Amino acid sequence: MMIALLIAAIVAALVVFAFLCYKKAPPTQAIVVTGFGLARPKVVCGRGVFVLPIVQRADRLNMRLLKIDVKTPETGVKTKEGVSLWLDSVVTVQVYSENSTV
Structure with a gap:
């Protein structure tokens, strides 16, 4: 009986650990994973990835349209x-992933 409880507790702990380590990126975001075990940053778009807590870091990058105001200085720009x-203008930019269509 004790062995069954111990096995159930271990399985439950592993399920909780896996749930906490899994990060999912929606199609409008990318997840950049850096840290232990990665020579280069790993970029994930529109799918999930496992991130080891404490030794790896996951940052989100917004891939939606961004509007940027561009203004010249008060003195102007000489030709x-x-x-x-x-x-004065507004520039609209968007980050595309390698597997997205333009």
Whole structure:
């Protein structure tokens, strides 16, 4: 009876450990895993990965559209001919994974 309880406790601990180590990346995010056992960072897009706690780190990278405001300085930007320009714009960028289609 004690052996069965011990085995059940070990199995439950392993299931909880696996559940805590598994990280899933939705299609709009990438997970970058660094740390022990990896020569280069591992990038996972749209799937899951196991991350060992304490020795590895998992960071999330947003892959949605980002809007960036671009403004010239107050003094303007001079062209080759010496004409000052003042430009304000909005740039939209998106990070694509290697396996996504453009």
